[in-house]
């Protein structure tokens with residue numbers, strides 16, 4: 001039986017805080033708007049009462065497989081006891097203070113695991129947002145050039161500068177359009193919904209051509225561009241995996257025009273794709289690599305950029321902030337990396353990823369609302385479409401998110417026509433299968449019977 005959520009205990013918590021949330025006041029309106037249009041009134045929002053390993057428990061006794069994973073930041077499941085222990089130890093010894101040795105240990109470890117061990121300089125940041133911005137300012141200062149190339153559907157963070165570098169959807173760019181001055185936005189080669197008549201490889205080739213022949217001859221001379229900020233697999237935009245020719249094309253352009261390659265692996269790095277870094281799939285060593293999320297072990301925020309000697313040494317760009325490289329953050333990262341090695345996590349991700357993808361590949365045949373699925377390691381995504389028109393359907397994707405909750409799986413859907421799954425990298429096979437069953441049940445229900453849910457009637461403090 002699907003859960004009836006939110007249960008009474010969850011509701012009482014939700015009601016308490018509703019009016020305090022940024023979007024909380026609009027509650028009655030969207031609910032009546034939704035029901036007036038024949039949609040379900042109450043999307044089944046829930047309260048996270050306890051998070052443990054790959055599971056989340058609500059206060060009403062229901063449990064969920066956690067494919068949300070702290071927005072893909074808990075590599076080894078929720079509240080990993082060994083990481084917590086390491087963090088507590090660091091807090092007891094150093095609290096928050098500067099000059100502690102863990103930052104040197106962590107820098108050394110990051111250099112060791114960097115692609116081909118070639119990124120030998122490290123700068124700590126707190127968030128992925130800061131780190132992505134740091135990569136860009138590092139490139140601008142090294143090249144003494146004002147522009148960078150970035151991609152449509154990319155997400156590099158929610159600060160003003162990071163939004164200018166991103167283009168996840170136009171709502172997020174609202175009123176910031178003019179701040180994009182230094183960023184040249186070009187398409188990213190999705191493997192679905194590519195322009196008519198093209199296959200994904202042709203689309204990738206077109207984009208490389210567009211940069212080389214259009215941007216560099218009509219928009220700006222290539223000497224004004226410092227580098228390319230790119231996600232080797234595009235995460236927030238829908239967990240897309242680009243054709244290999246896209247990555248090799250970027251590499252060629254960088255060589256040809258003396259541009260730096262800035263790989264944002266905040267979400268896809270550190271094991272998510274079944275390699276330590278996603279760029280390794282294409283034997284690419286970027287000039288700067290941006291990391292975050294998983295580095296925290298899901299316990300204590302920390303992020304970093306890693307770069308080559310040539311790019312980072314004696315570079316006058318400024319980045320970082322007060323709490324960057326904190327003792328607790330470094331302790332969390334060091335323990336996470338130790339557990340990765342001890343438990344063979346990256347190799348395990350490859351195996352689990354293959355199993356998950358094998359099962360998901362049946363979805364487009366099983367469910368008319370699934371247009372396409374994709375996966376690399378445990379970076380898993382599916383495009384949700386209108387079953388009559390076959391067109392991308394954001395509202396139905398949101399409905400799948402809600403319905404999956406009722407069946408016991410917590411996914412990610414962020415105003416997009418995709419569902420995204422980020423299982424813990426050490427998830428047990430049974431738990432993974434249980435979660436995929438829950439998603440399949442949701443897809444079956446929505447594809448068959450219902451119109452779906454209209455809106456988030458309960459507020460979220462995001």
Ligand SMILES: Cc1ncc(COP(=O)(O)O)c(C=O)c1O
Nearest residue numbers: 127128129155156157264266267
């Ligand atoms: C690729 C990428 N870069 C940067 C960020 C921003 O990271 P944070 O939210 O830690 O600031 C994200 C967050 O989702 C991301 O996916």
